[in-house]
Amino acid sequence: MNAQLENQLRAAKMAAREMMTLDTTDKNNALQAISEGLLAHKQDILDANAIDLKKAKENGITDAMYDRLTLDEKRIEALSASVKSLIDLPDPVGEVIREIDRPNGLKIVQVRVPMGVYGIIYEARPNVTVDIAALCLKSGNCCVLKGGKEAITTNKALMHIMLEAIAGIVPEGVLSLIENNDHEIVDELIHANDYLDVVVPRGGAGLIQFVVKNATVPVIETGAGICHLYVDKDADLSMALEIAKNAKLQRPSVCNAIETILIHKNVYEDFLPPLRAAFSKVKIYGDERTCEVIKAEEATERNYATEYDDYIVNIKIVDDVNEAIDHIYKYSTKHSESIITNNQATADLFMNALDSACIYHNASTRFSDGGEFGFGAELGISTQKLHARGPLGLREMCSFKYKIEGNGQIRE
Amino acid sequence: MNAQLENQLRAAKMAAREMMTLDTTDKNNALQAISEGLLAHKQDILDANAIDLKKAKENGITDAMYDRLTLDEKRIEALSASVKSLIDLPDPVGEVIREIDRPNGLKIVQVRVPMGVYGIIYEARPNVTVDIAALCLKSGNCCVLKGGKEAITTNKALMHIMLEAIAGIVPEGVLSLIENNDHEIVDELIHANDYLDVVVPRGGAGLIQFVVKNATVPVIETGAGICHLYVDKDADLSMALEIAKNAKLQRPSVCNAIETILIHKNVYEDFLPPLRAAFSKVKIYGDERTCEVIKAEEATERNYATEYDDYIVNIKIVDDVNEAIDHIYKYSTKHSESIITNNQATADLFMNALDSACIYHNASTRFSDGGEFGFGAELGISTQKLHARGPLGLREMCSFKYKIEGNGQIRE
Known part of the structure; x- marks a missing residue:
């Protein structure tokens, strides 16, 4: 595996341990800092985006792709506001889903926990970089992001601003961007079973089908809508x-x-x-x-x-x-x-x-x-039956575990 | 794809449509019929099992494998009883998980539905054939089963008895056994994304890892326990x-x-x-x-x-x-x-x-x-974070969907 990628994945996996028990306040402070950072560095983002847009024009991308690649002041403000809007949403982590009292005295509590580490593969839409990072933070998850190569300069600027904003608030390694655009890197990511808990392709049918047909990491399939x-x-x-x-x-x-x-x-x-x-x-x-x-x-x-x-x-x-x-x-x-x-x-x-x-x-x-649906925000719309269907809100981005309290019970 | 396998998969997918809305009574009647059928055909099962055991001995399998392959009267009775025990468990299908009333008047109801079609790959343990078929029936799911080749005669006898028992009660195609023992058949099964909703490997670490590392159908990983x-x-x-x-x-x-x-x-x-x-x-x-x-x-x-x-x-x-x-x-x-x-x-x-x-x-x-855990029975213990963790009971074997009632709402 690419050494840089492996470092990012290892750091994310380490961070995931700490994220499991991170306070809601810390997560919200991180979101607030990102929201403010985006506004404070608006010009840096626009400058970076201009570089990507210039190159895109030279390479003759379609109008629709050009539009998706574009960030302007209004879009950056909307992005900042959408990060901020997550602060008021309830923290899904730690929610009690179910309590079971067994006749032998065991008390089983099913609690919501973060999923762990998300791998996200998406196209040249830099807003996705921020949206997903924020959703992962609030749901206690770590993410390693691979965006479309046409948006790399913008994505690097956005990631730099976010990492600077959250430094010291949440563990290092929580968020990272894959900057390498070699084709093999996606292949390595979707086979990184030792590090990733799930991989989510966000984009067109081609990308989704490529990931579904090739990944060995569990996939959440989103977005195809006939x-x-x-x-x-x-x-x-x-x-x-x-x-x-x-x-x-x-x-x-x-x-x-x-x-x-x-x-x-x-x-x-x-x-x-x-x-x-x-x-x-x-x-x-x-x-x-x-x-x-x-x-x-x-x-x-x-x-x-x-x-x-x-x-x-x-x-x-x-x-x-x-x-x-x-x-x-x-x-x-x-x-x-x-x-x-x-x-x-x-x-x-x-x-x-x-x-x-x-x-x-x-x-x-x-x-x-x-x-x-009232979920506040979403990672995408799941079209598979495993795990979650429809809008993937903060709850649906989580997993659960069972905590079982006993007083010496052994199995007969 | 192997034509026989494709027929089984297609029949299962067709049956899955009907299973979605099948009455609890019909499902319970099918379980009762299987439970009785196993007892009524005890001798047929023992005869079939004797053939597999003889061959296994000739091929020199280990004592532990021989034991797992063996069905005796007591084990058949236990199997029959375990099928019957599912009758008293609540039907998970149709359970309301959550209701959301939106300010615009939309009423969103999240209801539990069957997963659809399970592909199950397991080793030479004929009891698994019956256990899983019964769990799938009760949870409204269809299954295509691929058991270890050493148990093929026993599995065929068990499937024959089950199919005879449930004929006319549940749709055709709900249960089937893959009788072909070519190695490629497993490979075809774990890539049958058009037909299967999930594949579950049940067995040793080698089998599980093979499926996890190769399947494109979503997998539920079970059983590895350090x-x-x-x-x-x-x-x-x-x-x-x-x-x-x-x-x-x-x-x-x-x-x-x-x-x-x-x-x-x-x-x-x-x-x-x-x-x-x-x-x-x-x-x-x-x-x-x-x-x-x-x-x-x-x-x-x-x-x-x-x-x-x-x-x-x-x-x-x-x-x-x-x-x-x-x-x-x-x-x-x-x-x-x-x-x-x-x-x-x-x-x-x-x-x-x-x-x-x-x-x-x-x-x-x-x-x-x-x-x-009080779930009554289980498909296995999930060790992955996607979908469900720990014991996979009837509920965990299901998916969900959203039904949304409106009175003309359109999105602004």
Whole structure:
């Protein structure tokens, strides 16, 4: 293993021991110091970011990537505020989850503890460097961060500011950035079972699948969102329209936006024309019945299996809720789905039969978010079934242990 | 992928949909039917087992392996009883874990759901075939089982009896056994991300490490147990002796038995002679101070890092509780540790500072067990931090989802 990486991992593992019992006050002081440090060193961040942006432009990256790479004054202030907002959230560490009194007198207490050391791999979004560092600190975790190489100058500046801010408040080694951009470094990170408790890929489907298919460290898979909206025959169609607009148009680039709208055969002729009007800037792929009513291109299997993250949507007409459920089972990434209906029995069937992390009745899928769930912030949206599903808040970033008090019990 | 394996996996994935909403009564009826089926077909099982045992003897397997492979009337009855005992346990599926009412009127309910499809890889212990099938049924999960090749005839007989018993009660495909013994089949199983939600290796360290280091399906790591007992200066030494005897001698072959006893420097001269007497059939590896007081071989680094599962123990004298904690951090597999002391502050330090799944004060590590925790039964003892730690009971075998009720909410 790369010696520098191994040093960082070893330091994180050492720090994780101390983080287990660190006071909430110390963690909050560290967050406060980071929040202030970001504001105090705004110009340093902008200067560093300018270097990355210049290089990015020379290398001809896309507008979307350029935007994600960019930090301006407003974004730095927002970043500082989001770090500060974690201070008021309850400390998940030490929470009693369950108490069990056994007949033999043993008292078993299940308490929440930090996970330990997170390895995080992400793309060229420097805000992620700060967001994740802050979430890890508050949840008592250590992290080793590997961001996209296009953001390296900005990330180094941000890490320098954060480390300076927290020095002496939390143990050394708690946070670190991998500065090496060799391709092998990611490979070493996702195989560092001796040091990491979990690895989380944050980014596009390619990155996530690379990590899932190659890591031997336990992975939390986040973010892939082929989400569905089903408009039932018993739907309030004006509510359905508002929710369709919100779920597709408000922010198409995010994982909790919808990719496919399923419509009951009894209502599609009424629902499609106003939808088409509201979706004027959206490219629509439709099935046969859809294409008969509105202007749309013919949808293929491949459309249903694609996460667009863009102003593109699939529309399919179904005979009943069961056909909608079957379609969702086939194509969903098990992130978020919603049914619009005034029939509670139909809603219950949909919500019980489906196996996605978040299933809505008469609401937009866009609420699948740590803030919207009341968790305050999130590491991502888990789409796997192990450990945690949906928004990964501070609690979900933790593990637990059992403390068992006895008075000499032995097993018969 | 092997066509037969793919059929089994596909059938399990289909069945998992139905299992999500299967009535508790149906699951219990299936367990009852299996329990009765095992008794009714006792002779078939014994006949099948005789074939495996004969072959095993010809191939010269060890006595311990032969014992684990053996089913006799008593063991079959115990197996039947253990399946039946699951009937009275509460159904974990559908339990409400948490309810969140949001200011915008959204009502978020976190409910427990089955994990989906388990892949289980285990050694030549035919009882595991039945135990795991029953646990999966009760927790609403499907499973594809790959047992050790030496037990194949017995496993096929057991699976045949179980499938006959549950036919018509639970969906087809819920349980299946991989009968193919090609080495590649395990490799295909641990990479079947499209079908499996989790894979659990049950067996020796070699099997577990192979799966952990190679699987791309999420893994729950179980069973490795380098467990420690620390006898503090403020210990009740007679309690400590009874617990040491229980934790090492009652059943040395299991993962929650101890491998190392750490003793405070103030009490070792008093504690060691009676311990040596009680451990007459135990081989002791000791540090320098230990070897000065009792007959023992000199311990090396390697001893401290070995899970013996046998009548062998390491003894090390420490200067204080912090040295004990440091030693445990270095060598523990994070399964179970115990401190014997009448000083609550020392106990709290030990329990808070350590990061093992189960940490005991004045009790034997042998209680790290689903039954002893009141979970009724267990899939194994998890030694990883993701998902669940310690005994994996029915609840821990499940995942969860969020159901969100709204009345037209859209995100601002």
